[in-house]
Amino acid sequence: MPFFQHEDITLFYTDEGTGTPVLLLHGWACDSHDWSFQIPLLISLNFRVIALDQRGHGRSSVPQSTDNYAPRAFADDAFALLKHLETGPAIVIGHSMGTIITSVLAVEYPDAIKALVLVHPIYSGVPDALPIMAEAMRAEPYRAPEMAADFFAKVMYTKQTPEWLKTWQIRRTLGVDPITLVGSITALVKVFGSVMGQSKEAKAFMRKRKGPRLAVCTMEAAPGWEREIGIEEGADEIFTMTEGTFSHMVESEKFNKVLGDWLKTYGHPANHSI
Known part of the structure; x- marks a missing residue:
């Protein structure tokens, strides 16, 4: 049964394939469907692929306090x-907000991580619009889905983004519970300066991450920041894509080639137990 009870949260996930485990963590107002372009590739490369709908998203339950989305x-x-699945250390692939969660996971639970793949990393800075939107959502939470959908339409896409993808994602965003949207974005703004951003504290936090790292950057400042916080020659790689937040979907073949090549080199460590 693809549901796991963690404390008072019911989490939906899928678990397919065998071999070295890969955990997929999606972004804000999204769900694990966003990895549909990558899951078949990962299975074909003999990975065990675990795709999670994070709390408040997709088919997982919604904590009823905005304080529960840090x-x-x-x-x-x-x-x-x-730990429940007894996977041993995993390769964790995070997208957008998922790159923050992946980084926190790597710092707080280093024995659980074998390698990191950061897709559209956003921790180098917070757009000016984000704190403003967070404040507006807190003031009118019932309008949060509408605000989030508008943010997607204005910020997330490029001219090359297919109209079907925009339609699917914006319709999905309109269906996300306002508590999830408000709680998640408020929490991201709160960790700016300690986990995210250009402060010494944020950089020191990110330097605690261990293991090989692939960063697929779509924001202009992101590659430079990845280098500044440290690159291990022969293990870490930075790749740039230009088709916006969802480049891994818009240019899935290009992204999958980069991901597949990197994983073939770094992706099959010996299994251990957490």
Whole structure:
């Protein structure tokens, strides 16, 4: 049964394939469907692929307090699922907000991580619009889905983004519970300066992550920041894509080639137990 109870949260996940485990963590207002372009590839490369709907998203339950959406809470869910499935250390692939959660998971539970893949990493800075939107959502939470959908339409896409993808994602965003949207974005703004951003504290936090790292960057500042916080030659790689937040979907063949090549080199460590 693809549901896992962690404390008072019911989490939906899928678990397919055999071999080295890969955990997929989606972004804000999204769900594990966003990995549909990558799951078949990963299975074909002989990975065990675990795709999680994070708390409040997709088919997982919705905590009824906006205080329950901190990156640490998401990371705790992910670790509990890995432990429940007895996977041993996993390769964790996070997208957008998922890159924050993946980073927190790597710092807080280093023995659970074999390698990191960060897709559209956003921790180098918070767009000016984000704190403004968070404040507006807190003031009018019933309008949060509408605000989130508008943010997607204005920020997330490029001219090359297919109209079907925009339609699917915006319709999905309109169906996300306002508590999830408000709680998640408020929590991201709160960790700016300690986990995210250009402060010494945020950089020191990110440097605690261990293991090989692939960063697929779509924001202009992101590659430079990845280098600044440290690159291990022969293990870490930075790749740039230009088709917006969802480049891994818009240019899935290009992204999958980069991901597959990197994983063939770094992706099949010996199994251990958490």
